[in-house]
Amino acid sequence: MATETVAVVDGHVEEAGGLEFHPFDQFEIKPLFGEIGDPVSWYTISNATFWMALAALSVILLLVIGTRGRAVIPSRVQSAAELVYGFVYKMVEDVTGKEGLKYFPWIMTLFLFILFSNYLGLLPMAFTPTSHIAVTAVLALGVFISVTVIGFMKNGMAFLGLFWMKEAPLFLRPVIAIIEVISYFVRPVSHSIRLAGNLVAGHAMIKVFAGFAAIAAISPLSVVAITAIYGLEVLVAGIQAYVFTILTCIYLKDALHPSH
Amino acid sequence: MEGDIAQFGQFIGAGLAAIGSGLAAIGVGSVAANYLSGALRNPSAAASQTATLFIGLAFAEALGIFSFLVALLLMFAV
Numbered sequence: 261m262a263t264e265t266v267a268v269v270d271g272h273v274e275e276a277g278g279l280e281f282h283p284f285d286q287f288e289i290k291p292l293f294g295e296i297g298d299p300v301s302w303y304t305i306s307n308a309t310f311w312m313a314l315a316a317l318s319v320i321l322l323l324v325i326g327t328r329g330r331a332v333i334p335s336r337v338q339s340a341a342e343l344v345y346g347f348v349y350k351m352v353e354d355v356t357g358k359e360g361l362k363y364f365p366w367i368m369t370l371f372l373f374i375l376f377s378n379y380l381g382l383l384p385m386a387f388t389p390t391s392h393i394a395v396t397a398v399l400a401l402g403v404f405i406s407v408t409v410i411g412f413m414k415n416g417m418a419f420l421g422l423f424w425m426k427e428a429p430l431f432l433r434p435v436i437a438i439i440e441v442i443s444y445f446v447r448p449v450s451h452s453i454r455l456a457g458n459l460v461a462g463h464a465m466i467k468v469f470a471g472f473a474a475i476a477a478i479s480p481l482s483v484v485a486i487t488a489i490y491g492l493e494v495l496v497a498g499i500q501a502y503v504f505t506i507l508t509c510i511y512l513k514d515a516l517h518p519s520h
Numbered sequence: 521m522e523g524d525i526a527q528f529g530q531f532i533g534a535g536l537a538a539i540g541s542g543l544a545a546i547g548v549g550s551v552a553a554n555y556l557s558g559a560l561r562n563p564s565a566a567a568s569q570t571a572t573l574f575i576g577l578a579f580a581e582a583l584g585i586f587s588f589l590v591a592l593l594l595m596f597a598v
Contacts, residue, residue: 284596354571450582457585460592503578506571 283467287391287460307387308395315376315389344372348505355509359516363410367512370399371505378459378497382490391459393452400452403508411515422518451507458500462493530594537591544584551576
């Protein structure tokens, strides 16, 4: 098995034999209509825009069509929609308090869009929009900018107290302030890379094991491994959507109550 | 296998960056282990701390993801 693995690694380098496909082919953005090599502009309908639109459409289907009946005894779709609503509502209320509920629609939108992008991306042959840092960076920058604006609008200059620890000894405060400012500006970076990186790692891992399935001696093992990793990915897709949302809630709490 | 010294350095660097992912795994395991030992001592307080658990896991995991990203950049982008 060790020699076969070496052969596969050689295939990576020399682009001959070994893996049938590259594990990163799945993240390529292609225009949906037209030739493969066509240039992709901002207005081109690519697979990324298609799957993002599909995620948005699924959210609409779940929340608007699903709850249309307004039955006292809910149908399966309606109770799923109510569960998601209640889950996010409770999360916002627990973390940010009552005054954070004003921003609940925004956080619900983020959560459902990321959740559906992640789960639709797990379908075979699908494209995962949230595996692109370009997508997650826009989401994270939106959170960062709006949270900063909300903080300054709610508290005025008192928002800068977020960086000035009153509890710390006086001579340590400037040092802590510098560290706090750096960690504040690193937030959108880690916020976006965490989501994209997790999904890239998981999807690439599935494709690497799918490449091993072409080698007869280890193909049963790799099929079992793909199944196990797929189960893990289902878990990761949900957890990462949850983590992105709860970090948004925490940043919002910092903006609403900057005095620690 | 022929290749220049830059490619050699790329592969060595990517392998070294992968160590970072393994070290982040220690951190993630430590977070989960401490949560579990606390939760088994006081199960009634466990449910209220799951959010904290996931935040801790996310922060520990993010650094491993960063080193994974460095490995990817070295392999495919440099």
